[in-house]
Amino acid sequence: MEGRGAPASVGAVKKGLEAVGYLADEPAALVAYLAQRLGKPVLVEGPAGVGKTELAKAISRSSGRRLIRLQCYEGLDEAKALYEWNYRKQLLRIQSEGVAREGEAGGPPAGAWGDIFSEEFLLRRPLLEAIAADEPVVLLIDEIDKTDQEFEAMLLEVLSDFQISIPELGVIEARTHPIVVLTSNNSRELTEALKRRCLYLWLDYPSVEREMEIVRLHAPDIDERLARRLVEVVHMVRQLDLKKPPSIAESIDWARALILLGAGDLDRSVFERTMSIIVKHRSDMDLVAERVGVKLAGPLQAEAG
Amino acid sequence: MGADHAKLPPGLAPRLIAFCEELRSEGVALGSSEIMDAFAALDAVTWTVPADFREALAATVAKSQEDRRVFDLVFDRFFFRTSEAEAARRGIREDRRYEQGGSLDLEDLRDAIRQAIAAGRDGEMRDLARLAIAAFGRRGEGSGVVGVDVQRIRRALGLQAQSQRPEAPGPPLDREAIARFERHLRRELERGLIERTGKLPPSRPLADLDRALPTSPAQDLAAVHRAVAQLKRRLATLGHEQRGRGRGRVVDIRRTMRASLETGGVPLRLKYRPKRPRRPEIYVLCDVSTSVTSASVFFLSVLHALHDAFRKLRSFVFIERVSEVTDIFERERDFGAISARISSEGGVADVSGYTDYGRVWLELGELIGDDLDPRSTFIVLGDARTNGREPHADAFGRITERAGRTFWLNPEPRLYWNYGDSVMAAYEPHVTAAFECWTTRHLEDFVNVVAGGAARPS
Numbered sequence: 001m002e003g004r005g006a007p008a009s010v011g012a013v014k015k016g017l018e019a020v021g022y023l024a025d026e027p028a029a030l031v032a033y034l035a036q037r038l039g040k041p042v043l044v045e046g047p048a049g050v051g052k053t054e055l056a057k058a059i060s061r062s063s064g065r066r067l068i069r070l071q072c073y074e075g076l077d078e079a080k081a082l083y084e085w086n087y088r089k090q091l092l093r094i095q096s097e098g099v100a101r102e103g104e105a106g107g108p109p110a111g112a113w114g115d116i117f118s119e120e121f122l123l124r125r126p127l128l129e130a131i132a133a134d135e136p137v138v139l140l141i142d143e144i145d146k147t148d149q150e151f152e153a154m155l156l157e158v159l160s161d162f163q164i165s166i167p168e169l170g171v172i173e174a175r176t177h178p179i180v181v182l183t184s185n186n187s188r189e190l191t192e193a194l195k196r197r198c199l200y201l202w203l204d205y206p207s208v209e210r211e212m213e214i215v216r217l218h219a220p221d222i223d224e225r226l227a228r229r230l231v232e233v234v235h236m237v238r239q240l241d242l243k244k245p246p247s248i249a250e251s252i253d254w255a256r257a258l259i260l261l262g263a264g265d266l267d268r269s270v271f272e273r274t275m276s277i278i279v280k281h282r283s284d285m286d287l288v289a290e291r292v293g294v295k296l297a298g299p300l301q302a303e304a305g
Numbered sequence: 306m307g308a309d310h311a312k313l314p315p316g317l318a319p320r321l322i323a324f325c326e327e328l329r330s331e332g333v334a335l336g337s338s339e340i341m342d343a344f345a346a347l348d349a350v351t352w353t354v355p356a357d358f359r360e361a362l363a364a365t366v367a368k369s370q371e372d373r374r375v376f377d378l379v380f381d382r383f384f385f386r387t388s389e390a391e392a393a394r395r396g397i398r399e400d401r402r403y404e405q406g407g408s409l410d411l412e413d414l415r416d417a418i419r420q421a422i423a424a425g426r427d428g429e430m431r432d433l434a435r436l437a438i439a440a441f442g443r444r445g446e447g448s449g450v451v452g453v454d455v456q457r458i459r460r461a462l463g464l465q466a467q468s469q470r471p472e473a474p475g476p477p478l479d480r481e482a483i484a485r486f487e488r489h490l491r492r493e494l495e496r497g498l499i500e501r502t503g504k505l506p507p508s509r510p511l512a513d514l515d516r517a518l519p520t521s522p523a524q525d526l527a528a529v530h531r532a533v534a535q536l537k538r539r540l541a542t543l544g545h546e547q548r549g550r551g552r553g554r555v556v557d558i559r560r561t562m563r564a565s566l567e568t569g570g571v572p573l574r575l576k577y578r579p580k581r582p583r584r585p586e587i588y589v590l591c592d593v594s595t596s597v598t599s600a601s602v603f604f605l606s607v608l609h610a611l612h613d614a615f616r617k618l619r620s621f622v623f624i625e626r627v628s629e630v631t632d633i634f635e636r637e638r639d640f641g642a643i644s645a646r647i648s649s650e651g652g653v654a655d656v657s658g659y660t661d662y663g664r665v666w667l668e669l670g671e672l673i674g675d676d677l678d679p680r681s682t683f684i685v686l687g688d689a690r691t692n693g694r695e696p697h698a699d700a701f702g703r704i705t706e707r708a709g710r711t712f713w714l715n716p717e718p719r720l721y722w723n724y725g726d727s728v729m730a731a732y733e734p735h736v737t738a739a740f741e742c743w744t745t746r747h748l749e750d751f752v753n754v755v756a757g758g759a760a761r762p763s
Contacts, residue, residue: 010350087573195369196336199364
């Protein structure tokens with residue numbers, strides 16, 4: 001099933017993503033293209049903060065589809081992901097109908113039973129919303145590695161048939177084919193069946209050149225030399241053994257902070273003052289100050305591993 | 306293994322299937338559905354862009370980082386061999402004009418190669434590899450064995466990782482980049498060989514050594530981190546698997562009744578008592594004599610990286626005497642520093658520096674004998690080579706009686722056990738299970754067993 005308005009080529013997808021502010025490299029653009037052409041879900045894995053969620057948002061913006069987001073957490077179950085009946089409202093309706101008919105003699109309040117399981121009492125959660133949508137959507141299932149295997153099994157069922165059966169209402173089938181993007185922080189192995197179903201994309205930290213482009217795209221006022229220095233320092237920090245390596249968003253934040261502070265160059269004092277923007281743990285800060293801070297006194301040299 | 310390329314029916318489909326067969330033989334789990342997806346994906350991309358072809362295939366076939374690594378190696382090898390076989394069949398030869406060219410300045414060549422490696426330019430690396438081979442071939446140094454020649458040329462070019470020669474001039478190189486250049490060298494040498502002999506060399510499966518434990522803690526840090534990250538993931542998965550089991554869960558009456566207030570006193574939703582995953586207590590004893598050092602330090606660091614999965618972890622090292630090293634791991638994060646401190650502060654060597662298991666059991670019994678209880682797991686990493694000294698299997702037996710489970714990890718393959726001065730047979734009866742542990746896969750299996758609480762047959 002091809003999506004409506006499927007893109008013509010990988011190059012077109014790449015340009016489209018760039019136009020909405022996401023600089024994709026070749027594998028990412030290719031997988032985004034294949035997802036739309038083949039109609040298969042995409043599983044994006046990678047370290048935290050490399051732009052996995054951003055990719056889904058960018059695909060939604062560039063293809064003009066609405067984004068529906070399901071944020072996964074431990075203990076997420078069908079009721080919060082698929083649909084739920086609004087029990088409180090239903091009970092209130094039953095009780096109020098019962099009071100209203102007390103005055104009348106006669107049989108059971110037949111009308112009330114029919115109404116209770118109608119659309120107005122159905123709470124639609126993201127998955128049902130995506131399936132029942134009238135126009136094409138992008139369904140983002142974020143951080144699926146936080147859920148458990150039962151949830152994955154349920155998701156598989158939904159993703160394979162794109163229909164949901166609600167016993168009281170009937171079967172709801174998808175009229176349009178959503179683009180499904182699953183992201184995972186790689187904290188656990190996902191089930192084979194789910195991986196088999198999806199196209200796989202590994203997003204890693206970008207190269208120095210690419211990250212510079214990204215930083216300059218999102219913080220345009222920064223001077224080129226300073227941007228290069230900043231990105232090189234961030235790369236050095238990432239190579240250390242930290243609890244939480246800095247993400248791309250944090251590089252952008254740092255660039256913006258440096259612009260605000262009016263810093264002309266990234267020397268040791270500026271670095272130590274602003275280090276907390278990219279390093280967020282006490283123990284990491286000590287390590288970074290010791291390893292990287294020392295090198296910043298003089299001209300910067302790239303270090304290889 | 307591997308179909309003879311000349312005999313396959315024409316067209317891409319049989320070759321793709323042959324490629325997938327090779328991937329399967331290297332351990333990548335590929336089903337027919339993925340092969341169908343691969344065909345559909347290749348249908349959608351243009352094949353004239355090699356990167357697109359490769360990525361489209363990888364997105365449908367390699368579904369994790371480990372699979373992708375195997376995929377890359379097999380892809381290069383398969384399509385290289387296919388194109389070479391075709392060239393050999395048609396009698397196409399490379400145009401080797403540059404070999405007759407003027408004299409090659411070795412210094413310039415070295416610099417050019419270093420620049421190309423640092424910048425990661427593949428096309429340039431390939432051309433420079435050919436030049437390098439031509440230069441050294443002309444000197445008559447080629448031996449005809451590809452692996453040996455690759456190393457000779459690398460040494461002659463002075464290519465060493467930055468960590469080993471920090472004062473070398475030119476841009477710094479890391480191990481991965483040099484390995485890439487070596488692959489180009491190897492490929493060009495093989496290409497030359499195929500042209501000369503007119504047939505393909507036999508294809509060997511990817512060395513299992515690709516997956517073996519790193520032999521030196523200072524190098525291959527990336528491999529260590531990879532293995533650790535993978536083990537962490539496996540343990541996290543394991544925790545999920547155990548928690549997910551719905552059977553045998555107890556209804557929590559209080560929480561159910563509280564939740565029922567939402568629905569007018571009707572208990573529509575049952576709340577269960579949460580099931581806490583079992584967190585074992587671990588005591589680890591590692592042999593750090595020279596025969597086993599790298600494996601043991603690696604193993605200890607892996608365990609400490611997983612310390613959040615275990616409730617209590619205490620580690621000890623020994624050669625002739627035992628010394629506790631738990632705090633070294635807690636204070637140091639750097640792998641190199643850890644191994645340096647253990648070897649210097651260990652205080653475990655005595656006179657001869659040869660392992661003495663018997664004495665170790667006697668000392669250990671006094672150190673932790675009282676702390677062991679049925680909830681603990683005791684792990685020994687060693688080769689059981691006690692250099693002819695008294696094994697004191699009974700002292701070992703007393704320790705293992707106290708602990709809930711005892712595991713022995715032997716970094717030698719099972720065939721070597723009890724050969725020479727190894728006394729595994731004396732210790733095996735006292736342990737719950739003994740494992741051989743010299744690849745990361747063995748390590749993973751073992752960690753699964755420890756965290757899962759179930760002993761599997763080894």
